[in-house]
Amino acid sequence: MLRQVDYIIVGQGIAGSMIAHFLLKRGKKILVVDEYNPNASSNIAAGVVNPVTGRKMVKTWLIDEILPFAKEAYKALEKDLNISFFFERDIYKIFSSQEDAEIWKVKKSDSEYEQYMGDIVFLDETEVKTPYGAGIIKQCCWMDVPGFTKAYRAFLSQNGILLAEEFNFEQLELTEVVRYKDTIAEKIIFCEGFKAYKNPFFKKIPFAFAKGEQLIIRAEKLKTDKIISRNIFIIPKGNDLYTVGSTFIWDDLEETVTELGRKEIQSKLNKIIAVDYTIVQENAGIRPAMPDRRPVMGSHPDYPQIYIFNGMGTKGVSLSPYFASYFLDSIDNGTEVFREISVNRFVI
Numbered sequence: 001m002l003r004q005v006d007y008i009i010v011g012q013g014i015a016g017s018m019i020a021h022f023l024l025k026r027g028k029k030i031l032v033v034d035e036y037n038p039n040a041s042s043n044i045a046a047g048v049v050n051p052v053t054g055r056k057m058v059k060t061w062l063i064d065e066i067l068p069f070a071k072e073a074y075k076a077l078e079k080d081l082n083i084s085f086f087f088e089r090d091i092y093k094i095f096s097s098q099e100d101a102e103i104w105k106v107k108k109s110d111s112e113y114e115q116y117m118g119d120i121v122f123l124d125e126t127e128v129k130t131p132y133g134a135g136i137i138k139q140c141c142w143m144d145v146p147g148f149t150k151a152y153r154a155f156l157s158q159n160g161i162l163l164a165e166e167f168n169f170e171q172l173e174l175t176e177v178v179r180y181k182d183t184i185a186e187k188i189i190f191c192e193g194f195k196a197y198k199n200p201f202f203k204k205i206p207f208a209f210a211k212g213e214q215l216i217i218r219a220e221k222l223k224t225d226k227i228i229s230r231n232i233f234i235i236p237k238g239n240d241l242y243t244v245g246s247t248f249i250w251d252d253l254e255e256t257v258t259e260l261g262r263k264e265i266q267s268k269l270n271k272i273i274a275v276d277y278t279i280v281q282e283n284a285g286i287r288p289a290m291p292d293r294r295p296v297m298g299s300h301p302d303y304p305q306i307y308i309f310n311g312m313g314t315k316g317v318s319l320s321p322y323f324a325s326y327f328l329d330s331i332d333n334g335t336e337v338f339r340e341i342s343v344n345r346f347v348i
Protein backbone atom coordinates (compact mmCIF):
# COMPACT_ATOMS: atom_id res chain seq x y z
CA MET A 1 0.00 0.00 0.00
CA LEU A 2 1.24 3.49 -0.83
CA ARG A 3 2.06 5.83 2.04
CA GLN A 4 1.51 9.56 1.46
CA VAL A 5 3.54 12.08 3.48
CA ASP A 6 4.46 15.73 3.23
CA TYR A 7 8.21 15.21 3.72
CA ILE A 8 10.80 12.46 3.59
CA ILE A 9 13.85 13.29 5.71
CA VAL A 10 17.08 11.44 5.04
CA GLY A 11 19.39 11.34 8.06
CA GLN A 12 18.52 11.45 11.75
CA GLY A 13 21.49 13.10 13.39
CA ILE A 14 20.78 16.27 15.34
CA ALA A 15 20.04 18.19 12.10
CA GLY A 16 17.49 15.68 10.73
CA SER A 17 15.98 15.20 14.19
CA MET A 18 15.34 18.93 14.59
CA ILE A 19 13.82 19.13 11.10
CA ALA A 20 11.57 16.16 11.95
CA HIS A 21 10.62 17.69 15.31
CA PHE A 22 9.58 21.06 13.87
CA LEU A 23 7.71 19.44 10.95
CA LEU A 24 5.68 17.32 13.37
CA LYS A 25 4.98 20.42 15.47
CA ARG A 26 3.60 22.04 12.29
CA GLY A 27 1.25 19.09 11.82
CA LYS A 28 3.12 17.66 8.80
CA LYS A 29 3.29 13.99 7.94
CA ILE A 30 6.84 12.69 7.66
CA LEU A 31 8.97 9.62 7.05
CA VAL A 32 12.57 9.58 8.30
CA VAL A 33 15.09 7.32 6.56
CA ASP A 34 18.22 6.74 8.61
CA GLU A 35 20.92 4.13 8.61
CA TYR A 36 22.21 3.97 12.19
CA ASN A 37 25.92 4.77 12.34
CA PRO A 38 27.55 4.71 15.80
CA ASN A 39 30.28 7.00 14.46
CA ALA A 40 27.93 9.61 13.00
CA SER A 41 28.98 13.05 14.24
CA SER A 42 25.88 13.34 16.46
CA ASN A 43 26.67 9.99 18.08
CA ILE A 44 30.17 11.23 18.95
CA ALA A 45 29.63 14.96 19.63
CA ALA A 46 31.05 16.33 22.86
CA GLY A 47 27.89 18.45 22.96
CA VAL A 48 29.26 21.74 24.30
CA VAL A 49 27.76 25.15 23.53
CA ASN A 50 30.29 27.90 24.20
CA PRO A 51 29.11 31.48 23.58
CA VAL A 52 32.58 33.09 23.54
CA THR A 53 35.60 31.39 22.01
CA GLY A 54 39.29 31.78 21.22
CA ARG A 55 42.07 33.59 23.04
CA LYS A 56 40.53 36.94 22.13
CA MET A 57 37.14 35.84 23.46
CA VAL A 58 34.98 36.51 20.44
CA LYS A 59 31.22 35.97 20.54
CA THR A 60 29.99 32.95 18.59
CA TRP A 61 28.11 33.89 15.41
CA LEU A 62 24.45 34.83 16.17
CA ILE A 63 24.72 33.41 19.69
CA ASP A 64 22.37 36.00 21.25
CA GLU A 65 19.55 34.73 18.99
CA ILE A 66 20.34 31.04 18.58
CA LEU A 67 21.16 30.14 22.20
CA PRO A 68 17.82 31.13 23.82
CA PHE A 69 16.05 29.40 20.92
CA ALA A 70 18.08 26.20 21.39
CA LYS A 71 17.50 26.15 25.16
CA GLU A 72 13.74 26.47 24.74
CA ALA A 73 13.57 23.84 21.98
CA TYR A 74 15.63 21.27 23.90
CA LYS A 75 13.77 21.84 27.16
CA ALA A 76 10.45 21.27 25.36
CA LEU A 77 11.87 18.13 23.75
CA GLU A 78 13.04 16.83 27.13
CA LYS A 79 9.43 17.07 28.30
CA ASP A 80 8.05 15.43 25.14
CA LEU A 81 10.52 12.55 25.32
CA ASN A 82 10.50 12.36 29.12
CA ILE A 83 14.30 12.27 29.42
CA SER A 84 17.07 14.70 30.42
CA PHE A 85 19.78 15.40 27.87
CA PHE A 86 20.36 19.17 28.06
CA PHE A 87 22.22 20.83 30.93
CA GLU A 88 23.32 24.40 31.59
CA ARG A 89 26.96 24.31 32.73
CA ASP A 90 29.63 27.00 33.16
CA ILE A 91 32.97 26.59 31.44
CA TYR A 92 36.21 27.34 33.28
CA LYS A 93 38.51 28.73 30.61
CA ILE A 94 42.07 28.28 31.83
CA PHE A 95 44.46 31.09 30.90
CA SER A 96 47.83 30.21 29.38
CA SER A 97 49.47 33.50 30.43
CA GLN A 98 48.93 36.69 32.43
CA GLU A 99 48.19 38.40 29.12
CA ASP A 100 45.18 36.08 28.62
CA ALA A 101 43.87 37.17 32.03
CA GLU A 102 44.29 40.83 31.05
CA ILE A 103 42.42 40.27 27.75
CA TRP A 104 39.62 38.66 29.78
CA LYS A 105 39.32 41.64 32.14
CA VAL A 106 39.06 44.12 29.25
CA LYS A 107 36.53 42.03 27.30
CA LYS A 108 34.40 41.37 30.38
CA SER A 109 33.85 45.11 30.86
CA ASP A 110 32.27 45.33 27.37
CA SER A 111 28.46 45.42 27.76
CA GLU A 112 28.08 43.04 24.79
CA TYR A 113 30.03 40.40 26.70
CA GLU A 114 29.17 40.84 30.37
CA GLN A 115 26.27 38.36 30.25
CA TYR A 116 28.71 35.62 29.15
CA MET A 117 31.90 36.44 31.11
CA GLY A 118 32.18 36.01 34.87
CA ASP A 119 34.89 36.20 37.53
CA ILE A 120 38.43 34.86 37.38
CA VAL A 121 38.99 31.90 39.71
CA PHE A 122 41.95 29.77 40.80
CA LEU A 123 41.25 26.04 41.12
CA ASP A 124 42.79 23.47 43.43
CA GLU A 125 46.29 22.94 41.92
CA THR A 126 46.33 19.30 43.02
CA GLU A 127 43.45 18.70 40.58
CA VAL A 128 43.48 21.36 37.84
CA LYS A 129 46.47 23.57 37.02
CA THR A 130 45.47 27.24 36.85
CA PRO A 131 48.68 29.29 37.43
CA TYR A 132 47.19 32.36 35.70
CA GLY A 133 43.61 31.66 36.74
CA ALA A 134 40.53 30.68 34.77
CA GLY A 135 37.66 32.84 33.53
CA ILE A 136 34.12 31.58 34.10
CA ILE A 137 32.16 31.53 30.84
CA LYS A 138 28.47 31.76 31.69
CA GLN A 139 25.41 30.52 29.80
CA CYS A 140 27.23 27.49 28.40
CA CYS A 141 25.49 24.18 27.89
CA TRP A 142 26.28 20.54 27.62
CA MET A 143 24.01 18.26 25.61
CA ASP A 144 24.11 14.48 25.65
CA VAL A 145 23.65 14.42 21.87
CA PRO A 146 23.89 10.61 21.47
CA GLY A 147 21.31 10.25 24.28
CA PHE A 148 18.99 12.63 22.44
CA THR A 149 19.33 11.04 18.98
CA LYS A 150 18.78 7.58 20.50
CA ALA A 151 15.60 8.72 22.30
CA TYR A 152 14.31 10.56 19.24
CA ARG A 153 14.98 7.52 17.06
CA ALA A 154 12.93 5.38 19.47
CA PHE A 155 10.11 7.95 19.33
CA LEU A 156 10.09 7.90 15.50
CA SER A 157 10.19 4.12 15.46
CA GLN A 158 7.32 3.80 17.96
CA ASN A 159 5.25 6.08 15.75
CA GLY A 160 5.98 4.01 12.63
CA ILE A 161 7.71 6.89 10.85
CA LEU A 162 11.28 5.58 10.76
CA LEU A 163 12.75 3.53 7.92
CA ALA A 164 15.98 2.18 9.42
CA GLU A 165 18.07 1.61 6.31
CA GLU A 166 20.55 3.22 3.94
CA PHE A 167 18.75 5.49 1.48
CA ASN A 168 19.03 3.98 -2.00
CA PHE A 169 19.19 6.74 -4.61
CA GLU A 170 18.33 4.29 -7.39
CA GLN A 171 14.86 3.91 -5.89
CA LEU A 172 14.13 7.63 -5.86
CA GLU A 173 11.60 8.66 -8.53
CA LEU A 174 11.05 12.33 -9.29
CA THR A 175 7.96 13.81 -10.89
CA GLU A 176 6.42 16.96 -9.46
CA VAL A 177 6.60 15.07 -6.20
CA VAL A 178 8.98 12.46 -4.84
CA ARG A 179 8.53 8.72 -4.63
CA TYR A 180 10.78 6.48 -2.55
CA LYS A 181 9.79 2.80 -2.53
CA ASP A 182 6.17 2.77 -1.26
CA THR A 183 6.17 6.36 -0.02
CA ILE A 184 5.06 9.45 -1.95
CA ALA A 185 6.11 12.81 -0.55
CA GLU A 186 5.78 16.40 -1.65
CA LYS A 187 9.35 17.14 -0.66
CA ILE A 188 12.52 15.45 0.49
CA ILE A 189 15.13 17.01 2.80
CA PHE A 190 18.62 15.52 2.95
CA CYS A 191 20.31 15.84 6.38
CA GLU A 192 23.08 13.31 5.88
CA GLY A 193 25.93 14.99 7.73
CA PHE A 194 29.30 14.11 6.19
CA LYS A 195 27.77 11.32 4.08
CA ALA A 196 26.42 14.11 1.85
CA TYR A 197 29.53 13.54 -0.26
CA LYS A 198 27.71 10.44 -1.61
CA ASN A 199 24.54 12.36 -2.54
CA PRO A 200 24.40 12.76 -6.35
CA PHE A 201 22.31 15.96 -6.06
CA PHE A 202 24.59 17.85 -3.70
CA LYS A 203 28.03 16.31 -4.04
CA LYS A 204 29.49 19.46 -5.62
CA ILE A 205 29.00 21.43 -2.39
CA PRO A 206 32.57 22.14 -1.21
CA PHE A 207 32.36 20.77 2.33
CA ALA A 208 35.47 21.02 4.52
CA PHE A 209 34.85 17.84 6.52
CA ALA A 210 36.82 17.76 9.77
CA LYS A 211 37.56 14.55 11.60
CA GLY A 212 37.50 14.70 15.40
CA GLU A 213 38.78 12.23 17.94
CA GLN A 214 38.14 12.22 21.67
CA LEU A 215 38.71 10.14 24.79
CA ILE A 216 36.45 9.09 27.62
CA ILE A 217 38.56 8.95 30.77
CA ARG A 218 37.95 7.87 34.34
CA ALA A 219 39.53 10.26 36.86
CA GLU A 220 38.40 9.46 40.38
CA LYS A 221 40.27 12.36 41.99
CA LEU A 222 38.95 15.01 39.61
CA LYS A 223 35.95 16.49 41.38
CA THR A 224 34.62 19.19 39.07
CA ASP A 225 31.07 19.63 37.81
CA LYS A 226 32.24 22.44 35.48
CA ILE A 227 33.49 22.05 31.92
CA ILE A 228 37.24 22.78 31.79
CA SER A 229 38.73 24.31 28.67
CA ARG A 230 42.26 24.98 27.52
CA ASN A 231 42.75 24.00 23.85
CA ILE A 232 40.54 21.01 24.60
CA PHE A 233 37.39 20.45 26.65
CA ILE A 234 37.13 18.21 29.72
CA ILE A 235 33.43 17.53 30.20
CA PRO A 236 32.11 15.84 33.36
CA LYS A 237 29.62 13.07 32.55
CA GLY A 238 29.10 11.73 36.09
CA ASN A 239 30.47 8.60 37.82
CA ASP A 240 34.07 9.96 37.54
CA LEU A 241 33.85 9.85 33.74
CA TYR A 242 34.93 12.76 31.50
CA THR A 243 34.84 13.30 27.76
CA VAL A 244 38.12 14.85 26.63
CA GLY A 245 38.64 16.30 23.16
CA SER A 246 38.63 17.00 20.40
CA THR A 247 41.16 16.95 17.58
CA PHE A 248 40.74 18.57 14.16
CA ILE A 249 42.05 16.68 11.14
CA TRP A 250 41.20 17.57 7.55
CA ASP A 251 43.13 14.96 5.54
CA ASP A 252 41.80 11.73 7.09
CA LEU A 253 38.12 10.92 6.63
CA GLU A 254 38.13 7.46 8.22
CA GLU A 255 35.79 7.23 11.23
CA THR A 256 38.48 5.41 13.22
CA VAL A 257 40.69 6.39 16.15
CA THR A 258 44.46 6.88 15.74
CA GLU A 259 47.49 6.79 18.00
CA LEU A 260 48.36 10.30 16.84
CA GLY A 261 44.94 11.58 17.92
CA ARG A 262 45.19 9.92 21.31
CA LYS A 263 48.69 11.31 21.92
CA GLU A 264 47.63 14.83 20.95
CA ILE A 265 44.69 14.77 23.38
CA GLN A 266 46.74 13.25 26.19
CA SER A 267 49.51 15.83 25.75
CA LYS A 268 46.96 18.67 26.10
CA LEU A 269 45.16 16.92 28.97
CA ASN A 270 48.39 16.39 30.92
CA LYS A 271 49.02 20.15 30.85
CA ILE A 272 45.64 20.73 32.54
CA ILE A 273 45.02 18.08 35.17
CA ALA A 274 47.30 16.94 37.98
CA VAL A 275 45.48 13.69 38.81
CA ASP A 276 45.79 10.14 37.49
CA TYR A 277 43.31 8.88 34.93
CA THR A 278 42.63 5.86 32.76
CA ILE A 279 41.28 5.87 29.22
CA VAL A 280 38.06 3.85 29.06
CA GLN A 281 36.99 4.59 25.49
CA GLU A 282 38.15 6.38 22.33
CA ASN A 283 35.99 7.51 19.45
CA ALA A 284 36.15 9.36 16.15
CA GLY A 285 33.65 10.99 13.83
CA ILE A 286 33.55 13.41 10.90
CA ARG A 287 32.08 16.90 11.36
CA PRO A 288 30.04 18.14 8.37
CA ALA A 289 31.95 21.43 8.30
CA MET A 290 31.98 24.16 5.66
CA PRO A 291 34.92 26.26 4.48
CA ASP A 292 33.09 29.46 5.50
CA ARG A 293 31.80 27.94 8.78
CA ARG A 294 28.17 28.55 7.92
CA PRO A 295 25.43 25.93 7.59
CA VAL A 296 24.06 25.12 4.15
CA MET A 297 20.36 24.85 3.25
CA GLY A 298 17.96 25.33 0.38
CA SER A 299 16.50 23.53 -2.61
CA HIS A 300 18.29 22.02 -5.58
CA PRO A 301 18.37 24.49 -8.51
CA ASP A 302 16.90 21.92 -10.96
CA TYR A 303 14.66 19.94 -8.58
CA PRO A 304 12.65 22.28 -6.34
CA GLN A 305 11.20 19.34 -4.39
CA ILE A 306 14.71 18.29 -3.20
CA TYR A 307 16.29 20.15 -0.25
CA ILE A 308 19.44 20.01 1.82
CA PHE A 309 19.95 20.96 5.50
CA ASN A 310 23.54 20.39 6.51
CA GLY A 311 26.91 22.01 7.31
CA MET A 312 26.44 22.29 11.10
CA GLY A 313 30.21 21.90 11.46
CA THR A 314 31.46 22.23 15.04
CA LYS A 315 28.22 23.73 16.33
CA GLY A 316 25.41 21.28 15.62
CA VAL A 317 23.93 21.71 19.12
CA SER A 318 23.44 25.48 18.96
CA LEU A 319 22.75 25.88 15.22
CA SER A 320 20.35 23.01 14.47
CA PRO A 321 17.19 24.11 16.36
CA TYR A 322 17.19 27.75 15.24
CA PHE A 323 18.06 27.05 11.63
CA ALA A 324 15.74 24.03 11.29
CA SER A 325 12.84 26.26 12.31
CA TYR A 326 14.00 29.20 10.18
CA PHE A 327 14.52 26.93 7.14
CA LEU A 328 11.03 25.39 7.46
CA ASP A 329 9.56 28.91 7.71
CA SER A 330 11.28 29.78 4.44
CA ILE A 331 9.87 26.65 2.75
CA ASP A 332 6.35 27.36 4.07
CA ASN A 333 6.52 31.00 2.99
CA GLY A 334 8.17 30.28 -0.38
CA THR A 335 11.04 32.64 0.48
CA GLU A 336 14.80 32.23 0.10
CA VAL A 337 17.03 31.76 3.13
CA PHE A 338 19.63 34.52 3.51
CA ARG A 339 22.62 34.26 1.20
CA GLU A 340 25.27 33.51 3.87
CA ILE A 341 23.67 30.12 4.61
CA SER A 342 22.03 29.38 1.26
CA VAL A 343 22.97 26.45 -0.95
CA ASN A 344 22.89 29.04 -3.76
CA ARG A 345 26.20 30.46 -2.58
CA PHE A 346 27.76 27.46 -4.33
CA VAL A 347 27.59 26.27 -7.92
CA ILE A 348 26.12 22.78 -7.72
Ligand SMILES: Cc1cc2nc3c(=O)[nH]c(=O)nc-3n(C[C@H](O)[C@H](O)[C@H](O)COP(=O)(O)OP(=O)(O)OC[C@H]3O[C@@H](n4cnc5c(N)ncnc54)[C@H](O)[C@@H]3O)c2cc1C
Binding pocket: 010, 011, 012, 013, 014, 015, 016, 033, 034, 035, 036, 037, 040, 041, 042, 043, 044, 045, 046, 047, 048, 049, 165, 166, 167, 168, 191, 192, 193, 194, 195, 196, 211, 212, 213, 214, 245, 246, 247, 284, 285, 286, 287, 288, 310, 311, 312, 313, 314, 315, 316, 317, 318
Ligand atom coordinates in the same frame (compact mmCIF):
# COMPACT_ATOMS: atom_id res chain seq x y z
C1 LIG B 1 34.64 14.62 18.01
C2 LIG B 1 33.52 15.60 17.78
C3 LIG B 1 33.18 16.50 18.77
C4 LIG B 1 32.14 17.42 18.56
N1 LIG B 1 31.80 18.27 19.57
C5 LIG B 1 30.77 19.14 19.39
C6 LIG B 1 30.38 20.01 20.44
O1 LIG B 1 30.98 20.02 21.53
N2 LIG B 1 29.35 20.87 20.22
C7 LIG B 1 28.66 20.89 19.03
O2 LIG B 1 27.72 21.68 18.88
N3 LIG B 1 29.03 20.07 18.01
C8 LIG B 1 30.06 19.21 18.17
N4 LIG B 1 30.43 18.38 17.14
C9 LIG B 1 29.78 18.57 15.84
C10 LIG B 1 28.42 17.90 15.80
O3 LIG B 1 28.59 16.56 16.09
C11 LIG B 1 27.82 18.11 14.40
O4 LIG B 1 27.67 19.49 14.12
C12 LIG B 1 26.43 17.46 14.27
O5 LIG B 1 26.36 16.26 14.97
C13 LIG B 1 26.08 17.23 12.82
O6 LIG B 1 24.81 16.63 12.79
P1 LIG B 1 24.14 16.13 11.45
O7 LIG B 1 22.80 15.63 11.81
O8 LIG B 1 24.26 17.16 10.40
O9 LIG B 1 25.06 14.93 10.93
P2 LIG B 1 25.27 13.45 11.51
O10 LIG B 1 25.34 13.45 12.96
O11 LIG B 1 26.42 12.90 10.74
O12 LIG B 1 23.95 12.67 11.12
C14 LIG B 1 23.67 12.26 9.82
C15 LIG B 1 22.79 11.01 9.88
O13 LIG B 1 22.40 10.67 8.55
C16 LIG B 1 22.58 9.28 8.34
N5 LIG B 1 22.79 9.07 6.92
C17 LIG B 1 23.71 9.67 6.12
N6 LIG B 1 23.55 9.23 4.85
C18 LIG B 1 22.51 8.36 4.85
C19 LIG B 1 21.90 7.57 3.85
N7 LIG B 1 22.29 7.62 2.57
N8 LIG B 1 20.88 6.77 4.21
C20 LIG B 1 20.44 6.71 5.50
N9 LIG B 1 21.00 7.44 6.50
C21 LIG B 1 22.03 8.25 6.17
C22 LIG B 1 23.80 8.95 9.21
O14 LIG B 1 23.87 7.57 9.49
C23 LIG B 1 23.49 9.79 10.45
O15 LIG B 1 22.63 9.11 11.33
C24 LIG B 1 31.44 17.44 17.32
C25 LIG B 1 31.77 16.51 16.34
C26 LIG B 1 32.81 15.59 16.56
C27 LIG B 1 33.12 14.59 15.49
